[in-house]
Amino acid sequence: MKPQRENTLVDLLDRMLNKGIILNADVIISVAGVPLVGITLKAALASIETMLDYGMMEAWDESTREWYKNDLANRNGRIPLMEGEAIFRSMFGFLWSSHGIIHEWRPGTWHLTNKRLFLWREEMLFEIALDRVGELKVMKETHLNMERNVLILEHMDGAERIYVSDLMGFKELIEDALVKNNRGIEVRNAQ
Amino acid sequence: MNESLGNLAIQEGRYLYAIINSGAEFCFGDIGVNDNKVYTISHEDIAAVVHSCKAEAYKTNDNDRAKEWILAHNYVIDYSSKQFGTVLPFAFDCIIRGSDETIKNWLIRNYEKLAKELEKVENKAEYSVQFFCDPEKLREMVTNSDLELKELKEKMDQSSKGAAYLIKRQFELKMKDAVSVELSMLANDLCSKIREHVDILKVDKNTSILDKYKGMKQIAAFSCLVHNDKIENLGEALDVINKLDGFAVRFTGPWAPFSFVEMKDE
Numbered sequence: 001m002k003p004q005r006e007n008t009l010v011d012l013l014d015r016m017l018n019k020g021i022i023l024n025a026d027v028i029i030s031v032a033g034v035p036l037v038g039i040t041l042k043a044a045l046a047s048i049e050t051m052l053d054y055g056m057m058e059a060w061d062e063s064t065r066e067w068y069k070n071d072l073a074n075r076n077g078r079i080p081l082m083e084g085e086a087i088f089r090s091m092f093g094f095l096w097s098s099h100g101i102i103h104e105w106r107p108g109t110w111h112l113t114n115k116r117l118f119l120w121r122e123e124m125l126f127e128i129a130l131d132r133v134g135e136l137k138v139m140k141e142t143h144l145n146m147e148r149n150v151l152i153l154e155h156m157d158g159a160e161r162i163y164v165s166d167l168m169g170f171k172e173l174i175e176d177a178l179v180k181n182n183r184g185i186e187v188r189n190a191q
Numbered sequence: 192m193n194e195s196l197g198n199l200a201i202q203e204g205r206y207l208y209a210i211i212n213s214g215a216e217f218c219f220g221d222i223g224v225n226d227n228k229v230y231t232i233s234h235e236d237i238a239a240v241v242h243s244c245k246a247e248a249y250k251t252n253d254n255d256r257a258k259e260w261i262l263a264h265n266y267v268i269d270y271s272s273k274q275f276g277t278v279l280p281f282a283f284d285c286i287i288r289g290s291d292e293t294i295k296n297w298l299i300r301n302y303e304k305l306a307k308e309l310e311k312v313e314n315k316a317e318y319s320v321q322f323f324c325d326p327e328k329l330r331e332m333v334t335n336s337d338l339e340l341k342e343l344k345e346k347m348d349q350s351s352k353g354a355a356y357l358i359k360r361q362f363e364l365k366m367k368d369a370v371s372v373e374l375s376m377l378a379n380d381l382c383s384k385i386r387e388h389v390d391i392l393k394v395d396k397n398t399s400i401l402d403k404y405k406g407m408k409q410i411a412a413f414s415c416l417v418h419n420d421k422i423e424n425l426g427e428a429l430d431v432i433n434k435l436d437g438f439a440v441r442f443t444g445p446w447a448p449f450s451f452v453e454m455k456d457e
Contacts, residue, residue: 001426001427001429001430001433001440001442002426002442003318003422003426003442003443003444003445004441004442004443005443005444005445005446006443007262007265008401009258009261010399010401011319011399011443011446012261012262012265013261013399014319014395014397014398014399015280015446015447015449015450016261016264016265016280016282016283016449017282017283019280019282019449019450019452020279020280020281020282020285020449020452021207021210021279021280021281021282021285021452021454092375092379093379094372094376103337103338103339104337104339104369104372105372105376106372107372107375148380163376163379164379165379165380165382165383165386166383166386167383
């Protein structure tokens with residue numbers, strides 16, 4: 001597939017009206033974010049429709065924010081952290097949930113800390129202490145003719161299916177945290 | 192300074208198109224917005240592409256005129272890229288109050304940041320990728336994989352008219368949720384499929400949708416900064432997705448790196 005350069009007005013406007021170098025406000029005459037010509041044009045182009053699926057956009061927006069500001073969740077203080085608990089990494093993801101007849105992927109933000117791994121979305125959806133985490137395995141599943149990797153997290157009471165976009169990276173992070181956690185225990189034992 | 196001269200100096204401005212990776216003094220001819228003469232103002236090995244104008248924003252209610260301006264702005268950026276390699280583009284209607292001297296001082300003040308940004312985008316370009324899915328296909332997939340939906344559907348088929356109506360409402364609510372989750376999972380899937388082929392990936396939240404794709408559901412839109420050597424690989428990865436039943440990909444570029452200039456000037 002080759003990229004097309006059609007120079008449609010829509011494509012040009014998407015870029016030229018709210019992207020590019022941002023100038024300091026005291027030297028600039030029209031603030032780039034609100035170009036007057038742009039507003040008229042956008043209004044005239046009745047055929048333009050931006051993404052309207054807010055349900056999805058909220059989730060996706062969340063993932064973007066997590067992606068770039070991993071410590072956001074930590075800073076806004078809504079996440080109930082235990083004393084001495086620090087978030088290593090947060091990322092948007094899913095947990096397969098299977099209760100009775102309900103089988104679904106539950107979206108949320110996975111937080112990996114020095115003590116736990118948990119999925120949070122306004123409430124605690126799942127949590128497990130690092131010392132209860134057993135083996136981690138990546139399994140391939142076929143979905144829509146596309147292969148999708150799923151992370152299987154084994155623990156004393158069973159296994160969980162986890163999905164994030166950077167699955168390998170997530171697995172390594174958890175393994176890293178497990179090693180650090182074990183080392184912590186060893187140190188305490190030695191004292 | 193005499194007061195009227197002072198006012199005159201303030202009313203002068205420079206319309207900015209781009210920052211280029213060359214210290215050449217260059218005149219592009221009358222290709223700018225409103226047919227203005229476009230030229231460069233340089234400092235060391237970088238330069239600003241500008242035209243001289245009054246210190247006030249271009250505004251109009253005439254759509255044809257506005258379109259011409261947008262096309263001219265784009266043309267100058269494309270032309271600069273062709274001549275000097277990847278540039279740092281400005282948004283439409285960025286005007287600095289002052290003279291060539293003011294621009295030169297601005298370049299001096301921001302030299303390090305600009306040089307760093309130019310280095311970041313060297314031999315790279317911006318591409319836009321939009322993924323779409325047929326909504327019927329989406330519903331079908333979700334119904335097949337979600338047991339609760341499947342059961343509701345069966346119940347609906349077996350129920351009397353009145354009961355079926357209530358179940359249908361329940362079904363549609365659940366379907367809405369399931370589709371929204373499926374869409375974000377697909378967005379994640381697709382993102383991981385292209386991530387290795389791009390240098391920087393950004394989720395685009397406000398990408399417009401062309402009429403051609405109106406009947407489809409947009410899964411996600413990305414702006415990608417891609418090195419020239421990697422563009423074929425990205426194209427191949429997108430090809431695979433584009434050929435999937437019920438899916439479509441819109442792939443445009445190369446664009447000047449509008450989504451990737453991140454510096455704040457001083």
